[in-house]
Amino acid sequence: MKQLSLFEEDQPPYNRRIVNVASVPQLSPFRYPGGKTWLVPEIRKWLSSKKTRPSELIEPFAGGGIVSLTVANEQLADHVTMIELDPDVAAVWHTIFSNDAEWLAEMILDFELTIDNVQATLALTAESVRDHAFQTILRNRTNHGGILAPGSGVLKHGENGKGIASRWYADTLAKRIRRLFTLRERITFIEGDGMIHLNETLCRGDVVYFIDPPYTAPGKRAGRRLYSYSEIDHDNLFSLCKMAEGDFMMTYDDNESVCDMAKQRGFHIERVPMKNTHHAKMFELLIFTGFSRPEYPVTSGHQAA
Numbered sequence: 001m002k003q004l005s006l007f008e009e010d011q012p013p014y015n016r017r018i019v020n021v022a023s024v025p026q027l028s029p030f031r032y033p034g035g036k037t038w039l040v041p042e043i044r045k046w047l048s049s050k051k052t053r054p055s056e057l058i059e060p061f062a063g064g065g066i067v068s069l070t071v072a073n074e075q076l077a078d079h080v081t082m083i084e085l086d087p088d089v090a091a092v093w094h095t096i097f098s099n100d101a102e103w104l105a106e107m108i109l110d111f112e113l114t115i116d117n118v119q120a121t122l123a124l125t126a127e128s129v130r131d132h133a134f135q136t137i138l139r140n141r142t143n144h145g146g147i148l149a150p151g152s153g154v155l156k157h158g159e160n161g162k163g164i165a166s167r168w169y170a171d172t173l174a175k176r177i178r179r180l181f182t183l184r185e186r187i188t189f190i191e192g193d194g195m196i197h198l199n200e201t202l203c204r205g206d207v208v209y210f211i212d213p214p215y216t217a218p219g220k221r222a223g224r225r226l227y228s229y230s231e232i233d234h235d236n237l238f239s240l241c242k243m244a245e246g247d248f249m250m251t252y253d254d255n256e257s258v259c260d261m262a263k264q265r266g267f268h269i270e271r272v273p274m275k276n277t278h279h280a281k282m283f284e285l286l287i288f289t290g291f292s293r294p295e296y297p298v299t300s301g302h303q304a305a
């Protein structure tokens with residue numbers, strides 16, 4: 001493992017540019033809570049600053065997968081591996097990277113989005129992975145904040161008075177799915193535990209990891225409400241990262257316990273100023289090792305369209 005530096009910023013730099021997340025090409029069909037569209041410019045800089053292109057980017061907590069998809073689309077690594085534990089989310093990735101992708105795109109295009117149709121479709125028992133995928137996309141695009149965890153409600157007012165349909169862009173979703181299908185040779189999707197996969201690849205110096213776990217570290221429990229699978233052993237995750245031969249970039253909510261775990265391992269921490277969906281300024285942590293950091297911008301908006 002390369003030499004680590006510890007660098008804490010008490011104050012963010014003040015000259016950061018606001019990046020419009022709308023300028024980042026959206027590839028994911030999900031609206032994902034905690035989605036990392038805002039970090040895409042950073043990921044590009046990180047990977048393109050490497051002397052050689054990484055043979056693999058591994059994303060152990062893939063969720064909506066915007067980083068993995070962008071890396072595959074822009075060929076910033078030879079290959080991409082996405083891992084996700086949630087079977088609802090996994091059904092979507094299995095389908096998109098299979099010959100059922102076109103079926104899914106057509107289902108979305110043909111669906112007449114009314115509250116009754118949504119409720120009737122979601123009440124059915126999915127008989128196949130692709131049915132499960134369609135139900136997940138439907139739920140994701142019609143629930144508040146794209147939240148799939150139990151307890152999340154359906155959009156009633158939505159945007160511009162469009163109610164439940166306010167996030168259902170059928171043409172756009174079908175286009176994204178068809179585009180992703182063309183990238184299938186560059187992406188491996190694994191339904192499973194990202195911690196196990198991380199553990200199994202520790203000795204590989206040719207891979208890089210983008211790690212965006214559910215935010216459930218002590219003191220930060222938001223992840224419980226947002227994701228169906230949110231409990232992970234954060235301390236163990238940090239220990240695995242310490243042992244990894246490959247470079248990593250981790251993101252976390254700004255929190256003392258997270259900083260402590262990073263400091264204990266001598267990781268580099270940066271507090272990234274950004275604006276949340278309510279335009280309040282907040283910070284996220286970027287934790288990493290082994291590479292120099294270019295200046296990066298203030299970003300706005302958390303969520304993919």
Ligand SMILES: C[S@@+](CC[C@H](N)C(=O)[O-])C[C@H]1O[C@@H](n2cnc3c(N)ncnc32)[C@H](O)[C@@H]1O
Pocket residue numbers: 032033034035036037060061062063064065066067083084085086089192193194195212213214215227228229230231232
């Ligand atoms: C913060 S979200 C990732 C968001 C993602 N970076 C994006 O841009 O959409 C964390 C994800 O980790 C998943 N997850 C939780 N525990 C996991 C585990 N042990 N292995 C793999 N995925 C897990 C959750 O279901 C959730 O989708």
